[in-house]
Amino acid sequence: MSISTENPMLTTPFRIKGVRKETHDTFTLELESQNGKFSFEPGQFNMLYVYGIGEVPISISSDPTKPDGRLTHTAREVGVVTKAMKQMRTGDTLGVRGPFGTRWPLEEAVGRDVVIVTGGIGLAPLRPALYQLIAKRNQYRKVVLLYGARTPDEILYQKELQKWGGEFDLEVHVTVDRATGAWRGNVGVVTTLISRALFDPSNAIAMVCGPEIMMRYTIQELGKRGISNERIYVSMERNMKCAIGFCGHCQFGPMFVCQDGPVFQFNQIAPFFGKQEV
Amino acid sequence: MSKQLSLKMPKARTERAEESKFILEASHLGQLLSALIGKGYRAIGPTVRDGAIVYDELHSLRDLPVGYTDEQAPGCYRLEKGGGRAFFNYTVGPQSWKKFLHPPSLRLWKADREDHRFQVVQEIEQTTKFAFLGVRSCELQAILIQDKVFMGGQFVDPVYQACRDNIFVVAVNCTKPGGTCFCQSMGTGPKATVGFDLALTEVLEAKAHYFVLEVGSKKGAEVLAEIPYRQADKKRIQTANRILARSAKRMGRAMDQTNLKELLYKNYEHPRWKEVASRCLSCANCTMACPTCFCTTVEDLTDLTGQHAERWRKWDSCFAMDFSYIYGGSVRRSVKSRYRQWMTHKLATWVDQFGMSGCVGCGRCITWCPVGIDITEEVRAIRGQTSKPKSPKSYKEKN
Ligand SMILES: Cc1cc2nc3c(=O)[nH]c(=O)nc-3n(C[C@H](O)[C@H](O)[C@H](O)COP(=O)(O)OP(=O)(O)OC[C@H]3O[C@@H](n4cnc5c(N)ncnc54)[C@H](O)[C@@H]3O)c2cc1C
Ligand code: SF4
Ligand code: SF4
Ligand code: FES
Numbered sequence: 053m054s055i056s057t058e059n060p061m062l063t064t065p066f067r068i069k070g071v072r073k074e075t076h077d078t079f080t081l082e083l084e085s086q087n088g089k090f091s092f093e094p095g096q097f098n099m100l101y102v103y104g105i106g107e108v109p110i111s112i113s114s115d116p117t118k119p120d121g122r123l124t125h126t127a128r129e130v131g132v133v134t135k136a137m138k139q140m141r142t143g144d145t146l147g148v149r150g151p152f153g154t155r156w157p158l159e160e161a162v163g164r165d166v167v168i169v170t171g172g173i174g175l176a177p178l179r180p181a182l183y184q185l186i187a188k189r190n191q192y193r194k195v196v197l198l199y200g201a202r203t204p205d206e207i208l209y210q211k212e213l214q215k216w217g218g219e220f221d222l223e224v225h226v227t228v229d230r231a232t233g234a235w236r237g238n239v240g241v242v243t244t245l246i247s248r249a250l251f252d253p254s255n256a257i258a259m260v261c262g263p264e265i266m267m268r269y270t271i272q273e274l275g276k277r278g279i280s281n282e283r284i285y286v287s288m289e290r291n292m293k294c295a296i297g298f299c300g301h302c303q304f305g306p307m308f309v310c311q312d313g314p315v316f317q318f319n320q321i322a323p324f325f326g327k328q329e330v
Numbered sequence: 331m332s333k334q335l336s337l338k339m340p341k342a343r344t345e346r347a348e349e350s351k352f353i354l355e356a357s358h359l360g361q362l363l364s365a366l367i368g369k370g371y372r373a374i375g376p377t378v379r380d381g382a383i384v385y386d387e388l389h390s391l392r393d394l395p396v397g398y399t400d401e402q403a404p405g406c407y408r409l410e411k412g413g414g415r416a417f418f419n420y421t422v423g424p425q426s427w428k429k430f431l432h433p434p435s436l437r438l439w440k441a442d443r444e445d446h447r448f449q450v451v452q453e454i455e456q457t458t459k460f461a462f463l464g465v466r467s468c469e470l471q472a473i474l475i476q477d478k479v480f481m482g483g484q485f486v487d488p489v490y491q492a493c494r495d496n497i498f499v500v501a502v503n504c505t506k507p508g509g510t511c512f513c514q515s516m517g518t519g520p521k522a523t524v525g526f527d528l529a530l531t532e533v534l535e536a537k538a539h540y541f542v543l544e545v546g547s548k549k550g551a552e553v554l555a556e557i558p559y560r561q562a563d564k565k566r567i568q569t570a571n572r573i574l575a576r577s578a579k580r581m582g583r584a585m586d587q588t589n590l591k592e593l594l595y596k597n598y599e600h601p602r603w604k605e606v607a608s609r610c611l612s613c614a615n616c617t618m619a620c621p622t623c624f625c626t627t628v629e630d631l632t633d634l635t636g637q638h639a640e641r642w643r644k645w646d647s648c649f650a651m652d653f654s655y656i657y658g659g660s661v662r663r664s665v666k667s668r669y670r671q672w673m674t675h676k677l678a679t680w681v682d683q684f685g686m687s688g689c690v691g692c693g694r695c696i697t698w699c700p701v702g703i704d705i706t707e708e709v710r711a712i713r714g715q716t717s718k719p720k721s722p723k724s725y726k727e728k729n
Contacts, residue, residue, distance in 0.1 A: 060485040061438050061643075065448055103441065103448050104632035104639040130657040145447045263658075291655050293628050296485040299646070300625030301653060303675065306682035311484065327598050329667030 054085065054098070054148045060296045063101045063147030066123075068140055075206045078173060079138050080113065080126040083146060090123045092116055093155035094180035095287060095315040099295050100125060101147030102140070106133040109292045109310075111177035112151060117187040126176035126208065152295040154315040156181040156259050157285050165194040165251040167279070169270045171242050171262030175199055175208050177287055177314075178261055186220045194256075196223045196249045200242030200266070204228050204235040223250060242266065246273040253278035259315075261287040268325070271318060281319035288313045288321070305330055351562040354530065356539035358558050359417065360391045362500070362528075363463065365556040371461035371498055374430060376423070381409055383423035385430075388463060395420060402508040402582070402693060405702030415539055418532050421508035422466055422692050426621035430460055431493050432476060434645045438489075438628070441639040448639070461498040465526065467519035468511075468690040470501055472621035474525055478684045479624045498549060501526035505573050509582035510693030512706055516585060518690040520577045528554065531570040542570035585691065585706045586713070593712060594678035598670065602711045607666035609701050614647035616695035616703075617672065622688050623647070648672050673708060 054064045070082035083090075094116050101107040114124040129138045140146065158181060166185060170178050185195050197216065201207045207226060217224035225245045227238035238245065243266070258279050260270050267286050274284055290309040293299035302309040305324035307316070324330045354362065366373050375388040378395045388394065400420040401408045409420070440451045465473075477494065480487040501522035504511075513519030522529045527550030530541040542562055545551050617623040627646035632639045646653060649668050654661035662668045680688030689705070696704045710716075 055485075059452060059488050061487075062450055062452055063439075065450065067447075101630075103443060104630055104636065106630050107628065107641075143446050147441075147448075147450070289656055290661065291653065293626065293646075297483050298480065298485070298487055298624070298626065299628075300648065301627070301646075303671075303679070306679035308683070323595075329662045329664060330598070330671075 054090065054150060055152075055296075060149070061294070063099070063107065063149045065145045066148045068142055068144045068146055069122075070142055071140065074126060074208050077129045077138075078126060078206075078208060079129075080124050081137065081140065081146065082114075083123045083125070083148060085123065085148070089120055090151075092151035092180075094158060094184055095156040095177060096151035096153045097177070097295075097314065098125065098148050098150030099152070099292070100127075100133075100137065101149070102133055102136045103145065103147070105136045107147065107149070107293075108133045109152075109295060111287075111314075113176040113179045115183040115187075116180045117184055126173070126179075128173045149295065152310055154313055156315055157257060157317070158184050161185075161257040162191045164192065165256035166192055166196065167246075167249065167251050167256050167258040167274070168195075168197045169242060169246065169258065169260045169262070169274070170198070171200045171266040172202065172206070173208070174262035174266075174287070178259060179209065179212075181259060182216065182222075186216065186222070189220060194223065194251050195221070196225075196251050198225050198227075198242055198245040198249060200227045200229070200245075200262070202229045203232050204237075205232065225249065241269070243269045243273045246270065246277060256283065258284045259286075260284060264289070271325075281322055282317060284318040285315055286318055286321070287315050350545060351567050352543045352545070352554070352559045353562045353566060354541040354543045354557070354559050356415070356417070356532075356534075356541065359541070361557040362553070363388060363391060365553050366461040366463070366498060366500075368556070369461075369498075369553065371459050373461045373463055374427075375463035376418075376420075378409065382407060383409065383420055384425045385423075385427065385462075391417075394464075399506070400508060402510045402697045403702075404510065404696050404704045405699055407697050414534070416532060416534050418464060418502045418530075419506055421504060421506070421511055422469065422694060424619050424694065424698055426619070426692075426694070427462055427465060427469055427473060428476060428621050428624075430462075431473065431497070432480070432490055432624060436489060436643045438641045438643050441641075443637050443639070457492040457496055459496045459498070460493065461500065463500045464502045465499050465522070466502060466504055466692075467522040468513040468516075468692040469621055470499065470522050470525045471513075471518040471690045472692070473499075475622045475684065475686060475688065475690070476624060478686070482684070498553070499526045499528075499546075501529040501546075503529060503531040503570075503574055503577075505532055505577050507577050507581050508693060508697075510696040510704075511581050512583040512585050512691040512693060514578045514581045514584070514691070515587065516687065516689060516691035517587075520581075521574045526550070531574060533566065533569055533573065535569075540566065542566060583691075583693065583696070583704070583706045585689075585709055587687075590687075590709065591678040591681045593709075594674045597712050598674070600712050602708065603666045603670045605711075606669050606703060606708055607664065609703055610649075610665050610669050611701060612649045612651075612665045612668060613700060614649040615698045615700060617647040617649060618645065619694040619698040620676075621692060621694070622676075622690060625653070627653075648675070673705060676705070677709070 066083040069084040072080040097111045110125045113126040216222045290302040295310040373388045377393045480490040504520035526546040529544040629642045676688040
C-alpha cells in the first residue's frame with residue numbers, strides 16, 4: 053500500500069523497474085516500491101504522478117496473487133500526463149498513491165461461470181482478475197474472455213491471450229473492428245461475440261470494462277442472453293483529481309467513482325447509466 | 331476557569347435554560363475580542379471592503395461593520411451605512427468561513443528532483459488558530475457539512491482537520507434575515523444550536539445595548555471567564571427569544587423540503603433544466619460563494635530549473651466545462667447538465683453521500699448570481715408550482 057493515512061494527498065516515489073511497449077500507443081510500466089511490497093485487489097487503481105506534469109488514475113494490471121511480485125500499470129497515451137509517462141524509462145521515478153477503489157467480484161463468482169467482456173485498454177484493469185481466476189481456476193466453472201481491439205496491431209497482451217486460451221482452460225475470443233495484415237480472426241464489435249459464447253446465463257457473473265458506449269451495448273446483449281443486472285459488474289471512468297472523495301470530480305449521480313467504484317454492480321448504477329450527461 | 335463561572339456553567343441538561351444564558355454588555359464586546367487575541371487566536375470577522383461585508387482579520391471593534399445594513403435580492407447586494415450602534419445588523423456576504431478552513435488555493439506538497447529521483451516534502455506549516463467572530467447559524471451548519479466531507483469518510487484531509495480542530499467560534503444569531511435567506515425552511519437557522527463556543531444575540535433598545543450570550547463548550551467558558559458578564563434575567567432572555575422568533579418569520583425566501591430528494595431524482599429530464607440553462611452563464615459564482623461547495627482541482631508546477639516541483643489544490647466548480655473531462659470529451663457538455671448536476675447535488679445526491687442536504691439556505695448563490703437565478707424558485711418550478719419569486723421590493727415592504 054502507498055496511501056499515508058496521515059496525509060492521503062502525498063505521493064510516494066516508486067522506481068521504474070521495466071518498461072514494455074505493448075502497442076503503438078500503449079505501454080506497461082513495472083514499478084518497484086521501496087520495500088518491494090504492494091498489495092491490492094483486482095479492479096483497483098493507483099494515482100500515478102509524473103514529476104511536475106500531473107497525476108492520473110491508472111488501473112493496476114499485475115498479478116494480485118503475488119503481492120511480492122511485480123506491480124504493473126498499462127496505459128494508453130491520450131494526453132499530457134500519459135504522454136510524459138510513455139517517455140519514462142527504467143530507473144526513472146514515478147509517484148504512486150493508492151490502491152483505491154472497489155474490486156471485481158471474484159468471491160461472488162466462485163462456483164459460477166465467468167464472462168469477461170472488454171474493449172481496448174479495458175483489458176488492463178481486468179488482467180489482475182484473470183490472473184486470480186487462473187490461480188484458483190478450479191473454484192470457477194467456465195471462464196470466457198471476449199475482447200475487442202480496433203485493429204490486430206492494437207491487441208494488448210497478445211502472448212498472454214494465447215497462453216490463457218491454450219494452457220488454462222479459458223475460452224478466449226478476440227475480435228477487431230478493422231482487419232489488417234494477416235488477420236484471420238473475428239471482425240466486428242465485441243458485442244457480436246456475446247451471443248455465440250458458451251456459458252450458462254442462469255449461473256454466470258459478467259465483468260465489463262471498456263468505453264461507455266461499448267459497455268452500454270454489452271449490457272444489452274448480456275441481458276438478452278439472460279444475465280440480470282445484479283450479476284453484471286462494470287468499471288466506470290470519470291475525471292479524477294484526488295481519488296479520496298475530496299475533489300468532487302468523479303461524481304456519477306450520488307456515487308463517487310473513486311470510492312464507491314470504479315467497479316459497480318450494474319443494478320446500483322443502472323438508473324444513472326442510461327441518462328445523458330450525468 | 332474562574333470559580334464564579336464554574337458555579338454558573340451548565341452542568342446538566344436538567345438545569346433551566348436561563349441559567350446557562352448570560353448578558354454581555356455591548357460595551358464589553360471589545361473585551362471579548364481582546365480575550366481571544368490574548369489567547370493567541372487570530373480573530374476573523376465581518377468587515378467592510380469594496381462595498382460588501384467580507385471576513386477578514388479584526389484588530390479592534392472598529393473593524394466591524396457597525397451601523398451597516400445590507401439589502402439582498404436575486405443578483406443584487408447593497409450595503410448601506412444607515413448609522414446606529416448595531417454590530418451585526420446584516421446577514422452573510424459573498425465570502426464564507428470556508429476560505430479559511432478550506433483555502434481557495436493551497437500548496438499540498440513540494441518535491442525536489444535529483445537525477446532520476448525525486449523526494450516529496452510535506453509542508454509542515456504551523457496551523458493558525460482562528461477565532462471566528464460573527465458566524466451565523468447557517469454558516470455553522472455549513473462548517474458541519476464540510477466536516478463530513480473532509481473528516482467524516484474513509485480519508486481525512488489533514489490540512490482541514492488541523493485548522494478545524496483549532497477554531498474558536500463566536501456565533502451570532504440572526505436578528506435581521508436577508509432577502510435571499512431561507513435557513514428557517516432548511517432547519518439551519520436563524521438561531522445557532524450546535525457547534526459554537528459562544529453564541530450571541532444582539533439586543534439594541536432605546537436605553538440598552540447588550541448580547542444574550544450562550545456558552546457551547548468548555549473553551550467558550552474559559553474565554554467567558556476572562557471578560558465581564560452577568561447572569562441573564564428572564565426579561566432579557568425573553569426579549570432575545572422574541573427577536574429570534576420574529577426573525578424566523580422574516581425570511582426572504584423558503585424552500586419546501588417535502589420529498590425534495592426523490593423529486594430531483596425523478597426529474598433528470600425536466601424541461602426546466604433547459605429553461606434555466608438559457609439564463610445561466612455557467613460563471614461558477616454560485617459555487618464559489620456557496621459555503622458548502624467543496625470541489626477542487628490540482629495544479630502541478632515546476633520552477634525554471636525543473637529541480638523543484640509543487641502541487642497546488644484550488645477551488646474548482648462543476649460549472650467548468652473541463653470539470654468532467656475524460657478522453658473523448660467532457661461528460662457534462664451542456665450548461666443544462668451542469669446546472670442540473672449542481673442543484674441535484676446540493677439538494678438530492680448530497681443527502682445520499684453525506685446524510686444531509688448540501689444547502690443551508692444562506693442565499694449566497696441567489697444574491698451573487700449575476701442573472702439572479704434563484705434555487706428556491708428552481709425547486710418550485712420542478713415541483714410544477716408557478717409562483718413568482720418575491721421581488722426585492724416586496725421584501726422591503728415586508729420589513
Ligand atoms: C479508475 C480509472 C482507471 C483507469 N485506468 C486506466 C488504465 O489502466 N490505463 C489507461 O490508459 N487509462 C486508464 N484510465 C484513464 C486515464 O486516467 C486517462 O486516460 C488519463 O487521465 C488521461 O490523462 P492525460 O493527462 O494523458 O490526458 P489529458 O487529456 O491531457 O487530460 C488532462 C487531465 O484530465 C484528466 N483526465 C483526462 N482523462 C481522464 C480520464 N479518463 N479519467 C480521469 N481523469 C482524466 C486528468 O486529470 C488529466 O491530467 C483510467 C481512468 C480511471 C478513472
Ligand atoms: S446552495 Fe445557495 S443557498 Fe444553499 S448553501 Fe449554497 S449558496 Fe447557500
Ligand atoms: S447559476 Fe448563476 S452564479 Fe451559478 S453558474 Fe449559473 S449564472 Fe453563474
Ligand atoms: S476523484 Fe476526487 S472525489 Fe473522487
